Amino acid sequence: GNSVTQMEGPVTLSEEAFLTINCTYTATGYPSLFWYVQYPGEGLQLLLKATKADDKGSNKGFEATYRKETTSFHLEKGSVQVSDSAVYFCALSVTGGGNKLTFGTGTQLKVEL
């Protein structure tokens, strides 16, 4: 079956620190990979995605590269801000799977001044 494993939180960083949230996956077929973000009291929204090996998704200073050889899709940002405090979910969807998403458990990020 399909599964996503991401690092447990909470992750607490100072403003302007470098962020990495690890995500690895197991999938049948060739998945598309996603990072969703959930701000307090809100629903999830797409942060970035990559649909094939070696693609890099990027948005709002966040980046993640689809690494087929290590089955990973780690999220990075060079300089976090307080406004980045949220819960981040790694997810995958496989071809022929009806566009169903399989989510990781989420990683809470807290950024302090």
Next chain:
Amino acid sequence: DADVTQTPRNRITKTGKRIMLECSQTKGHDRMYWYRQDPGLGLQLIYYSFDVKDINKGEISDGYSVSRQAQAKFSLSLESAIPNQTALYFCATSLGAGSYNEQFFGPGTRLTVL
């Protein structure tokens, strides 16, 4: 106005009660989904619908039922609520069948079953 709306936003109910959560969308998407979110478990798929006549069970459908009244409306029912159904429930939509398609989420309904 939000593209995906959910009502109610918060609900407290008692064990054994029937409850319905509603989802409406103005995005024109055919595909709609219901998820529940529990702390430490991420989101789990309850039901999904590819169109009005096509409804499918997800990973955790036991104790739940759904109704797709129209392209824009997808309701989730708990026929006899129990405390372990206390969770945050999200509705989502997507445009098409491709695995690359983004899903758009509503703001969630926080359900508490006493």
